[in-house]
Amino acid sequence: MSETSSTPSDAGKDLGTVVIGGGLAAAHCVHELREGGYTKPVTLIASENQIPYERPPLSKEFLQGSKPAQDLEPFPASWYSKTDVDLRLGITAESIDPEAKTVTLSDKSSVGYENLVIATGCRSRVGGRDSNMTGWDLPGVHTLRSLEDAKAIKEQLVSGRHLVIIGAGWIGMEVGASARNAGVEVTVLTPDEVPLATVMGKDFGSHVAQLHIANGVRCHFGTGVTGIASDPNKGLMVQTATGAIAADAVLLAIGAVPNNELAVAAGLEVGSGVVTDEHLRSSDKSILAIGDIAEAYNTTLDRTMRVEHWDNAIRQGKLAAATILGREESYDWLPYFFTDQFDLGMEYVGDRGANDEAVVRGNMEKGEFIIFWLRKGVISAAMNVNIWDVNDHLRSMVGKTITVAELEDTSNDLMEL
Numbered sequence: 447m448s449e450t451s452s453t454p455s456d457a458g459k460d461l462g463t464v465v466i467g468g469g470l471a472a473a474h475c476v477h478e479l480r481e482g483g484y485t486k487p488v489t490l491i492a493s494e495n496q497i498p499y500e501r502p503p504l505s506k507e508f509l510q511g512s513k514p515a516q517d518l519e520p521f522p523a524s525w526y527s528k529t530d531v532d533l534r535l536g537i538t539a540e541s542i543d544p545e546a547k548t549v550t551l552s553d554k555s556s557v558g559y560e561n562l563v564i565a566t567g568c569r570s571r572v573g574g575r576d577s578n579m580t581g582w583d584l585p586g587v588h589t590l591r592s593l594e595d596a597k598a599i600k601e602q603l604v605s606g607r608h609l610v611i612i613g614a615g616w617i618g619m620e621v622g623a624s625a626r627n628a629g630v631e632v633t634v635l636t637p638d639e640v641p642l643a644t645v646m647g648k649d650f651g652s653h654v655a656q657l658h659i660a661n662g663v664r665c666h667f668g669t670g671v672t673g674i675a676s677d678p679n680k681g682l683m684v685q686t687a688t689g690a691i692a693a694d695a696v697l698l699a700i701g702a703v704p705n706n707e708l709a710v711a712a713g714l715e716v717g718s719g720v721v722t723d724e725h726l727r728s729s730d731k732s733i734l735a736i737g738d739i740a741e742a743y744n745t746t747l748d749r750t751m752r753v754e755h756w757d758n759a760i761r762q763g764k765l766a767a768a769t770i771l772g773r774e775e776s777y778d779w780l781p782y783f784f785t786d787q788f789d790l791g792m793e794y795v796g797d798r799g800a801n802d803e804a805v806v807r808g809n810m811e812k813g814e815f816i817i818f819w820l821r822k823g824v825i826s827a828a829m830n831v832n833i834w835d836v837n838d839h840l841r842s843m844v845g846k847t848i849t850v851a852e853l854e855d856t857s858n859d860l861m862e863l
């Protein structure tokens with residue numbers, strides 16, 4: 447928000463912290479720095495021309511009209527100016543020089559740093575360099591990552607229109623539910639047997655599929671898309687191995703790609719994301735990485751992991767600030783996330799492995815249940831579906847040795863397990 451602009455002549459000055467990215471991780475990082483008493487300069491470089499905002503509602507409440515754009519901001523614009531955070535909106539960081547400790551910006555200025563935090567997040571996977579999907583750039587084909595994207599999709603949610611969603615992951619299924627709630631005809635296409643199968647397994651995937659089918663979503667599972675074409679008479683045509691489906695609008699929801707390029711060009715160690723230690727410091731100790739972009743070492747799970755979830759973005763933003771403030775805190779928490787689709791709300795905590803055994807406690811048909819995942823008799827993850835105020839307890843159960851029978855027996859008090 448400030449009008450000041452740094453130049454290479456910053457060299458030698460009290461440079462402070464520069465954060466690249468205007469998402470949730472970045473916002474919480476700069477907030478925690480100031481809350482923690484950091485008095486040096488703080489600069490936030492944000493490509494989007496928009497105060498940092500929360501993305502989860504973009505596929506849910508925002509699309510459904512129950513949460514307006516101004517309610518998405520974790521901190522109001524006034525907070526950044528009041529706390530002297532130099533918020534540069536609509537400016538992209540183009541390169542990092544780790545030797546000179548400077549970042550070159552799209553307005554041709556550069557800014558020097560003592561600590562640099564990379565929080566560039568992800569972008570939607572499309573065609574071209576990301577996948578072999580053709581027709582992804584046709585008018586009427588949408589992706590959903592930003593508020594601008596969500597506004598464009600919202601305009602398409604007119605009762606009776608037909609939205610074809612390619613991909614049955616979290617965003618595809620959430621938008622499917624929001625669109626149905628608006629009276630839109632929805633078709634979901636995925637090569638997988640059920641939605642969310644790779645992330646949550648078949649039990650929960652089948653449950654989500656039934657929920658969507660019951661609400662009128664046309665689900666074409668086991669149906670891969672070969673491309674999208676535009677027919678002058680029929681409009682958009684989504685092509686599958688078995689035929690083509692006409693659509694008024696298409697949502698391409700085939701995953702996200704980390705914005706790693708800056709870090710790669712700067713010579714940092716990059717795997718699935720920017721590799722960091724448990725304090726979120728990268729292979730260059732003056733540069734940290736947080737949120738969706740970070741492949742960080744988790745001390746509890748004893749491995750690096752990259753997590754694309756809201757809770758992680760907030761916590762890692764705060765942790766990076768703690769590291770800069772000299773507090774000895776570590777990345778030690780278990781992944782957590784949530785979703786809302788139709789009347790299903792769920793929270794997940796833990797580290798489910800693809801081969802872990804799923805144990806259902808409660809009544810899936812009634813829609814209120816908990817799934818535990820067991821690895822060699824030890825709880826690796828748990829998920830509460832339409833049962834509330836239990837997730838902290840489930841978190842405490844992860845790592846516990848327990849039998850299937852104990853978990854399934856609902857006459858056992860969950861809180862005693």
Ligand SMILES: Cc1cc2nc3c(=O)[nH]c(=O)nc-3n(C[C@H](O)[C@H](O)[C@H](O)COP(=O)(O)OP(=O)(O)OC[C@H]3O[C@@H](n4cnc5c(N)ncnc54)[C@H](O)[C@@H]3O)c2cc1C
Pocket residue numbers: 466467468469470471472491492493494500501502503504505537538539540565566567568569590591592617705708736737738739753754755756757759782783784785786
């Ligand atoms: C539609 C949607 C729904 C979601 N729903 C859920 C949910 O229900 N539950 C859940 O747990 N998670 C959800 N998520 C995931 C969650 O929102 C992300 O994990 C979180 O936003 C990650 O925050 P981040 O700050 O790391 O990255 P991002 O939010 O991706 O922010 C990165 C920012 O950096 C900017 N940027 C990139 N490169 C540069 C550059 N070179 N210079 C300057 N700026 C740059 C980008 O423009 C972007 O604004 C959802 C995500 C989306 C898109």
